[in-house]
Amino acid sequence: MDAYSKIKSWMKENEKELIQLLVTMVREPSTQINEAGVQRIVEEFLLNMDYKVDKWELGGEELLTHEEFLSARSSFHGSPNVVGVRKGDGNGHSIVLNGHVDVVPEGDLSDWEEDPFCGKIKDGKIFGRGSTDMKGGNAAMLFALKALQELKLPLKGDVIFHSVIEEESGGAGTLAAILRGYTGDAAIIPEPTKMKIFPKQQGSMWFRLHVKGASAHGGTPYEGTNAIDKAQIVLTSLKKLEKIRNDRITDPLFEKMPIPIPINVGVIEGGDWPSSVPDLVKIEGRCGISPEETVEEAKQEFTEWIGQLGEEDEWFKKHPVKLEWFGARWFPGSIDSEHPLMTKLTANFQKVIGKEPVIEAAPWGTDGGLLTAVGNTPSIVFGPGVTNMAHFANEYIEIEKVLQCAEIIACTVFDWVNVEKEGR
Amino acid sequence: MDAYSKIKSWMKENEKELIQLLVTMVREPSTQINEAGVQRIVEEFLLNMDYKVDKWELGGEELLTHEEFLSARSSFHGSPNVVGVRKGDGNGHSIVLNGHVDVVPEGDLSDWEEDPFCGKIKDGKIFGRGSTDMKGGNAAMLFALKALQELKLPLKGDVIFHSVIEEESGGAGTLAAILRGYTGDAAIIPEPTKMKIFPKQQGSMWFRLHVKGASAHGGTPYEGTNAIDKAQIVLTSLKKLEKIRNDRITDPLFEKMPIPIPINVGVIEGGDWPSSVPDLVKIEGRCGISPEETVEEAKQEFTEWIGQLGEEDEWFKKHPVKLEWFGARWFPGSIDSEHPLMTKLTANFQKVIGKEPVIEAAPWGTDGGLLTAVGNTPSIVFGPGVTNMAHFANEYIEIEKVLQCAEIIACTVFDWVNVEKEGR
Numbered sequence: 001m002d003a004y005s006k007i008k009s010w011m012k013e014n015e016k017e018l019i020q021l022l023v024t025m026v027r028e029p030s031t032q033i034n035e036a037g038v039q040r041i042v043e044e045f046l047l048n049m050d051y052k053v054d055k056w057e058l059g060g061e062e063l064l065t066h067e068e069f070l071s072a073r074s075s076f077h078g079s080p081n082v083v084g085v086r087k088g089d090g091n092g093h094s095i096v097l098n099g100h101v102d103v104v105p106e107g108d109l110s111d112w113e114e115d116p117f118c119g120k121i122k123d124g125k126i127f128g129r130g131s132t133d134m135k136g137g138n139a140a141m142l143f144a145l146k147a148l149q150e151l152k153l154p155l156k157g158d159v160i161f162h163s164v165i166e167e168e169s170g171g172a173g174t175l176a177a178i179l180r181g182y183t184g185d186a187a188i189i190p191e192p193t194k195m196k197i198f199p200k201q202q203g204s205m206w207f208r209l210h211v212k213g214a215s216a217h218g219g220t221p222y223e224g225t226n227a228i229d230k231a232q233i234v235l236t237s238l239k240k241l242e243k244i245r246n247d248r249i250t251d252p253l254f255e256k257m258p259i260p261i262p263i264n265v266g267v268i269e270g271g272d273w274p275s276s277v278p279d280l281v282k283i284e285g286r287c288g289i290s291p292e293e294t295v296e297e298a299k300q301e302f303t304e305w306i307g308q309l310g311e312e313d314e315w316f317k318k319h320p321v322k323l324e325w326f327g328a329r330w331f332p333g334s335i336d337s338e339h340p341l342m343t344k345l346t347a348n349f350q351k352v353i354g355k356e357p358v359i360e361a362a363p364w365g366t367d368g369g370l371l372t373a374v375g376n377t378p379s380i381v382f383g384p385g386v387t388n389m390a391h392f393a394n395e396y397i398e399i400e401k402v403l404q405c406a407e408i409i410a411c412t413v414f415d416w417v418n419v420e421k422e423g424r
Numbered sequence: 425m426d427a428y429s430k431i432k433s434w435m436k437e438n439e440k441e442l443i444q445l446l447v448t449m450v451r452e453p454s455t456q457i458n459e460a461g462v463q464r465i466v467e468e469f470l471l472n473m474d475y476k477v478d479k480w481e482l483g484g485e486e487l488l489t490h491e492e493f494l495s496a497r498s499s500f501h502g503s504p505n506v507v508g509v510r511k512g513d514g515n516g517h518s519i520v521l522n523g524h525v526d527v528v529p530e531g532d533l534s535d536w537e538e539d540p541f542c543g544k545i546k547d548g549k550i551f552g553r554g555s556t557d558m559k560g561g562n563a564a565m566l567f568a569l570k571a572l573q574e575l576k577l578p579l580k581g582d583v584i585f586h587s588v589i590e591e592e593s594g595g596a597g598t599l600a601a602i603l604r605g606y607t608g609d610a611a612i613i614p615e616p617t618k619m620k621i622f623p624k625q626q627g628s629m630w631f632r633l634h635v636k637g638a639s640a641h642g643g644t645p646y647e648g649t650n651a652i653d654k655a656q657i658v659l660t661s662l663k664k665l666e667k668i669r670n671d672r673i674t675d676p677l678f679e680k681m682p683i684p685i686p687i688n689v690g691v692i693e694g695g696d697w698p699s700s701v702p703d704l705v706k707i708e709g710r711c712g713i714s715p716e717e718t719v720e721e722a723k724q725e726f727t728e729w730i731g732q733l734g735e736e737d738e739w740f741k742k743h744p745v746k747l748e749w750f751g752a753r754w755f756p757g758s759i760d761s762e763h764p765l766m767t768k769l770t771a772n773f774q775k776v777i778g779k780e781p782v783i784e785a786a787p788w789g790t791d792g793g794l795l796t797a798v799g800n801t802p803s804i805v806f807g808p809g810v811t812n813m814a815h816f817a818n819e820y821i822e823i824e825k826v827l828q829c830a831e832i833i834a835c836t837v838f839d840w841v842n843v844e845k846e847g848r
Binding site: 202204206207208217218219220221222226228229231232235236257258259262264265266267268269270271272273274275276277278281284285286288327328362363364365387391 | 653
């Protein structure tokens, strides 16, 4: 029996254990600052496989002063990263398997049909906050590694498993793992892609604009300048910038996306009294970043665009719109479409699923951007969850997809780490 | 010496007392629910002039269930209205002198150079919250009545002095006075008009619009519908409605106003996350109402306009914009430009100031709208304050204007109440 068939059989025989692992992970409500419980489960799982485990709380000058460090937290006490390493038996390529354990808050409880952390199984699905984003993917990876370990398959390259915190808030967990040396020749991140393969990922950054007006009584609005009117000019101008930025994108991986790198206006707030002319409007949004540009290039273009608003409307010459970058920022990421890890993942997908995978660019960023840009580890995003369920009430994941993903990852890791490096 | 000369001399001789009265009133911080102190001062002043005083806390079924009753308060305990009446000596016309004692909150204290309730005198001005809006006018009226009383000038018609609460919040104080029977043949309200005479007043009403979208991730905004985009269509449409409504206005009293009855958008709020497509935007604003239309007519036109948004954009057919009327509403008010009270006020203005008064329409509503619409008492707005100072930090009033206004009102009351009614 070849390795692939052994993996398939092992998966079938052990699927109940995989389901149990995932349910246990979902039941740990690992919202920000509450990640310790789920990390203990991961740590134990890795130790049982004889992985070398490094568990540490984020900190230290190198991390905290790193130019890409981004976090609203002043302390990571009680929120450890966990990394497990299995050194290769020979001179193979190393692989990073990266997943985050932090989950977004459960939101309005009344929108949930069940307790968000119940981990209930129903109709072939496991329900709960974080099931799709991305404990399903994490369990798939852990299970893939367990298959390889129990089957005693030879692995020539290092396997480095990242169980990180803070992905939902800027990526400090993955950055810490990179700075601690846990990088590799390539990476797989099983974020919820609905089993699509994403060799490129859109990055993004958050902007805040302050649009000024001049207040007046609403009975004589012509004595002032309505900041909401001026905000409309800014919003229209952002649409123009979005068009210019997207017209440049010719990569076929983006061809199914009507707007590959959108400028999304997510928040608007202005004025506080119906009978007054408002003198300030705040606009917040997310600007997509193409894998073909750096964060800095995107920022510069955006900044110059806002700076030129005075040419559209005289008001902005005397009252320039103030631009701030704030909150989250995700690096764009990419791996060559012809990269051997892509080829192997694609082949194993076909073998397990029986059809060609959909290969596209990701419409959102992951920690793969940091792995690419800072960790020099090209990354593929491929996972079992459904993107649309992430961050929503009644989040769930389909068990069958988790099992399929575990099998594909096991086969792909086996293939990749056994490709020997040249010149040693 | 004729009555006018007597009044002028009396004013000159007693101006210190007027200033002291106004300072004392300003020092009473009569924001909503804190009106009792200033009302005690008014009550005492009226009693000292032998006026018949009625002081009562608002309430009772007739008021609370009246269709024009509008208040966010559930109780008026400790917030009395005060009305003083001097019955006429003969069959003259009656006059209502109406002023509100409630003042808007002082706002951000750091914007004030002095304590907002200091009543400090400097450079011929009295400083403090409410000095312009409208304790200066109230003091001028009280002083006018005191002049008439002390000079023992004959007054054939009734003089009814309203010292009301709640003008800033919907007019419940004036409505209560009207329902208690304190109406008259005509009224003067010395709100801050900068000594202009306003025979017509713009009314206004507050609207709230809920513009729906459909949420999605900001990386794939085309999977949703951005409520901020849809709100822009609504805002543009409101501008069209504003133009249509204003193009109808031909009254020369409005000719100096670029937009006689504006639709002011004062508040916009939508979305709560930069990376999400917002599914709801709230817009709040004030719609001006012409003296030539009723509140109901204006509401109907506005409602129909919003209902037709589906013809501008298909989205609104399935997701109609929700319209609410909320909060404040001021009736438009008017008095015939040829009304004898107008003629007399104009003549006395010329006599006292030495030049023609500016006669315009008011760009905002006052309790004169209620007096006109519910109390059948046509009203003129004319007062010493500067509109632009109302509701702002470092509010002040010029003492000279208060004195001039007191003299003009005294002469005008004297003239008007001594015009005998026909047929008795």
